[in-house]
Structures are given as C-alpha cells and as structure tokens.
Amino acid sequence: MTWTSLAAIEPPIALGPLDGRYRGAVAGLVDHLSEPALNRMRLHVEVEWFIHLCEQDAVPGVRALTDDEKALLRAIPADFGADGIAEHAEIEKVTVHDVKAVEYYIKRRIEGTSLEPLSELVHFACTSEDINNLSYALMVKGAVEDVWLPAASSLVGQVADLARAAKAVPMLSRTHGQTATPTTLGKEFAVLAHRLGRQLRRVSSQEYLGKINGATGTFGAHTAAVPGTDWIEVSRTFVEGLGLTWNPLTTQIESHDWQAELYADVARFGRILHNLATDVWTYVSLGYFAQATTKGSIGSSAMPHKINPIRFENAEANLEISAALLDTLGATLVTSRLQRDLTDSSSQRNIGPAFGHSLLAIDNVRRGLGTLSVNEAALAADLDSSWEVLAEPIQSAMRAAAIAGVPGMENPYERLKELTRGHAIDAAAIQAFVGGLELPGETKERLAALTPGGYVGLAETLVDRFLA
Template structure:
C-alpha cells in the first residue's frame, strides 16, 4: 500500500503533512542520502584540488559534472541507492557504489577508488546530518520562528496601552498593560534565539577512529588535519570537531536541541497564558462559517490552536530532550545507538513547526474584549493599596502598610468610594489626598 495521509503512522507524515512538507528536503531518507552523496562528491573534489598525486590529471572541468550528481539528485537516484543497500546491507557503502557507477558514466573509472578514500561511514553521516540540520534551520525553522515573533511583537504594539489587571498566584495584583505582558514573550524569545545563533554546526571528519590513520599511512607527508579542517569548514561551512572518536561527540548538537527546547517552552508558556485569557473572556475568537467547536455544545468556540500548539511543542521537547541527553553518550570509540536516534532528528522539528503555525493561527483569531478588561479593573480597587501605601511611605506616614492591610484584607468589597473614604481619614495634606484619589486601577500601570 502506498503511503498516504490516511495510513501514515506518524501524524507528521499523515494529518499534519501539509504543514511540514518543506522538511522532507532535509530530514527524509531521500534527503539524508542526497546529503551523503554531496559530502562524498565534495570530498573527492577536495582531494583533486589538494592534489593527491594520482588525481593531478583530473581536470577541474569535470567538477560541475560531479556536482550535478547531487544537485540533480532525484527520487529515482535515491531508490537506486536503496536497491544497492539491499545487497550491501550498509547504507553509506551503497552511496559509494552508486557514485562509482556515475564515475563510469563520466569516464572517470580510473579514479573510482578515491571515492570514500580513507573514510569511515561516520565521516559521511557526521557531516551530512549537521549540514542538513543547518540548512533546515536556515531555510525552514528561522522563517517560521520569525513569522511567529513578528506576530507577537505586532500584538504587543497593538495592545501597548490596554490596562489589565495582573494576577499573581491567580489573585488580583498590581495592574499592568496587555501589550507589555505580550512583549515579555518577545524579549524572551529573542534572547534565546541569540544564544541559538552562537551554537556551532559541528561535524566530525577524521577516519575510522578520528586520527586519519588510513590517510597518514598512505600519504604520510600531507597535513591531513589541516586538510580535514579546510574541507569541513571551508567547503561544507561547518565547524570541524577535533579530536574525536569514530563519531562526532554531539555536544554542540545537544546545545542546539536544548536551545530549541527552551524556545518551545516559552511558546508553551504563551499558549497557556492566552488560553487562560480566553477562558477569562478577555478575548473572543473569530468564528469561521461551518466550523464546529463541540460535537455536543453548539455555542462553544474552543481555543484549539493554542492547545494544538502546546501538545505538539511538548512532543518536540520530549524528543529534543532525548536527543540532547543520549547523543553525547557512546561506549568507548563508538557504538551504534546514535545512528537510529539521529534518524528521528526531523521529528521534533516537525512538531515544532506545527506548534509555531498553530500559535500564529490562534493569535490571528483573537478579538480583544476591552469591556472585560475594564470591568475586572473596576471590580478590584484593592490593587491601588500598594500605590497608596508607597506614597504614604514617601511622606513618612506611620505604619502605612498596616493601615492598608487592615482596609483591604477583608471579605467586604473594596470600591472607589471605600478607598476615597479611607483616604479622607488620613492625616495628610489635601494635596496628598488629591494625589492619592487620582490613582485608579486603570492608570496604575507603571512604565
């Protein structure tokens, strides 16, 4: 049966496929094979440019023909490599054999044994995968993140002057402004994104146990460490990890995954706050004709986008957590546990993109219910007690905190009138009383 949205096991490849379609170019099996081919081809060209004595006769005019092997890579090519793998039972060796066939077609058969020369499979995997992650970050993740950040910053600006009753421990607290509370999330996201930008995209490249053993025994007079660094950093645009074991140590990858997880956690925090504001009737939601909010209750318009985002970002974080905790661990010079784990690296990216899109969609459906903001402020005049007692402290009034505590810690409603009456009992000047009476829950919002 052909894979479809209806029979896929993962919702990323099923229900949500349209939302993460772009990620297939970086994290699918076909994409991994293509990136492996890219690294093998560029490595061969680098050996020609060194040059190795046996490759001095290779003309640079064929380099673009070689690069066309990965630039014009197709699903048919990927399937051809998978067919070879059925025989070799080794995925990277299958790539090598595929390229050797291409060399025959390009009349480069004399140079075939310099494909994958001196390398182990992890020299290919540990460059191909970091390169695919880097490209996915730049091409897919950053645009989606930027769209979400722009939406959050836009709402922070739009709502900059909307006074709002704050709630700490769930209880009425000193008033704030809606736009400022939204801007908190924008500031947090930008700080974490800046940290993310400082994480190198690192790659291992050094032979079977990281020491260039095979390279050095064949060509002892070549500085293979310098060559490897130039290849990884100059050709591939990655940071060369050295020394390593047979595999990349994944410490920088772990830092990346932890950074992505923190960004997701901030968005989950936003999702939960907006969900709560909707439940408090601070926001209505735009209604789309034909949509159903509940199969039983016709009146409901649920904040499903924020719930969907929270769930998907939680899934992403669980996998990012495992990736960052597991990948840096390997027995002695290597074991194979990293290989199967790395094949799932696209999954948390998929859930992250779904979460981002859902939050953006949800934010776009919000309708500000300003009367509810004003009503909550008017119903909570007790919150100006902090302002009054602070001014009384300024005036050296005796025990102002205790005086306001006695007024406000009661089950009786505190209103503008009761606050005004209390102010009239204070032994302060009329000017101070006027200053105190000018304070309201709506204008006591700070800077």
C-alpha cells in the same frame, strides 16, 4: 469480523501525524531532515570530498578536474530524486549498509566517464561516520536556518506586534491566580517576546561542528596510504569549506556536543512558547480575547455556542512532544561507548520529528494569535471590580510620607490590610480612605484620582524602551 488491511493500501498511509494530518505545516523540513535528504547530503559530502582531494593534490596520481567534471559530480546529489531514491534503496538491499550504497551509487554515475580512473577517490580513507557527521551537521543547519528559524522569528514578530498594539491597554494582573497589581496586556506579551527572542539569538549563533579524520580520529588510513600529505590541514579546509566548524579531536564519531547545545535551546524556546500558549488560553477563558471564527467551523460537536482555543491546546501538546524528543537526543548523543557505538545512528533519525512537532506548534500558535482580538470592555470591567489593588500604591505613598515626617501615617500596610482584605471595595471606599489622610496636597490629589486602570506604572514605557 475481517478488517481491510490499511498497511496494504498504496500509496502507503502515514503512520505518524507529521507525515499525514499535519504534513502541510512541516513539509519544509522534508528537504532537510528526511531519510532521502540524508542520502542526498551524503552524496553531496562524498562528491565534495572527491573534488577537494583533487584540488589539494592530496593523493599521488590525482589531477585537476575540469569544470565539466566538477559539474558532473555535483549533479549527482542535485539530481537525486524519486528514481535515485529507489535506486539507492535497491543497492542498499544488497550492501545492507546505507553509506556503502551511496559510494556505489556515485561510482555508477562516473562509470564510463573521464572520472572512472579516479573512482577509488570516492569514500577515500573515510569511515561511514566521516560522511554521516558532516551530512547531519549540514542537514540540521539547513533545517534550522532555512525553515525553523524563519518560522520562529515570524512568530516572535507577531507576539511583539501584539505587545506594541496593546501596550497601553490596562489589565488586571493575577499573581498566584489572585487579583494583583495591574499591568498592560502589551507589557505581558512584551515579556514573552523578549524571552523568546533571546532564545532565537542563541539558536542563530549556534556552531555546527564536523570532522573527517578516519576510523578512530587518528588519520590512520590517510597516513598509511599517503604519509606525505598534511591530512590535518586537508581535513580542516574541507570541513570549513562546507560551512561548518572543524572539530580536530574526536573518536570515530564527531562528539555531537553541538547538537545537545542546539536542542536544549530549541526545547527551551518551546517551553517559553508553551508558557505563552497556556497564558493565552487563560486570557481567552477570562474573556480578555475574542476569537474569530471561519464560516462552517465547529467549536464543539455538542455545544453550538463554543469556540475552543484549540490552536493553543494543540501547540501545548506538540511542544511537549518536541521537548521530550529534543531532551532525549541531547542526553543520548553526548555519550558513545569508548571509540564508537551506534546509539546515535537510530537517535539522529528522530531529529526530524523533534523539529517537526516544534514547527507544527509554532504554526498553531501563529494561526491562533491571528484569530484573537482584544476585548477591552472585559479588561476594563475586571479592573473596575478590583479597587482593592489600589491598597498597594496608597500604603506605599503613606510610607514615603512617614519617612518624610508627615504625621498620621503610622502602620500604613496594616491599615490598608484592614480596609481591603475580605471586604468588597469600591471607588467610594478607596476615595473615603484617601480623603481621611493628612497627606500633602499633590500626593492626596494624585491618589484620589487613581483608578485600577490607571495604576500600570511604567508598563507602556517598558514596551517602547526594551522590546526590540
């Protein structure tokens, strides 16, 4: 059988799901982490270095630029669109070097203008990594601050809102999957919101480092060409002027330690979110949440009654892929043989997919949470069939009474174990046991009135007090 070649179809069919099926959820990252975004940022760094050299009077023969000349230079990255992408690609076919193609692209733009006599300021004293490290730092910073953090923060806010709304809804806990001390649904989501929020604060405070110091970090070419300039200060002010943290000590490459730090935090956020997804999936299976449907949607191709929690399952898969990529990036980027190797060049081109799968997971969880409604009747029924959980507060009250000298309180744990373990326990059995104790009146009344749904401790207070 002869198959039609899908590879020949125009426009090209995406190989990966992020540029195909899920494009809508991750499109915001294209402006920051795509290959054209990298070349646009390289153009930005190159023209800003050109302007900075003039402003610092760093090279003999330079002059102050006019406002129009600065605008001309800055328009080069600003106007880098489809035609510019194609032109850069044609130049790169000849240079077989992407950064050199950027240099030539800029020189084409200033040819025949008042800037042409200064054209050798483009890429002056730079190695490719001087441009690349700054470009990646700016790209990742923009992607995190403009796209990923707003989406992640909105998700955490959604989880926090659910926690507040359900803070007083009692729920049976399950430790080790077994019936355990009740809590509230809201308190459990407050725990997740608190954990996720802590990681967001770490990501928000991330430093993005950059360097511009030549082929081996010594300013060798700079000082050979112009020994009288304070190149260390020129480097510092340039990097900081881009909004980055200056790294003064590097080999040919900026060491990428900041990237490893950031990716570890983003991956950890994802692992906590994965925990949320698996918990919600379990709550749905227990009937604690009902899922809203949209008209025409299909839950199962074979079983018409089903509404599958697919948003949370999809999130799990994408979080696992994202974490794997982020872990690999963090492990790989902190090592470079001697003064330079190119392992980071290929690795960093996968920053986009790493954040893309994370962003897609965030979108899935947000959409999944939006379909949920709390089934308080199912929660209450579960609690009402689990009166054995009151063994804990009763034996604790007996312990306190024994310490206070009340007679007849011996072996409280063992007595409650005998009453509850392996036996079906209902309200009558618990109340009969409490009724047979010679407890002080107030304590006895309090325990007699206690129900599984009322045994939630300070759960509601914890949500009010500690959920930011």
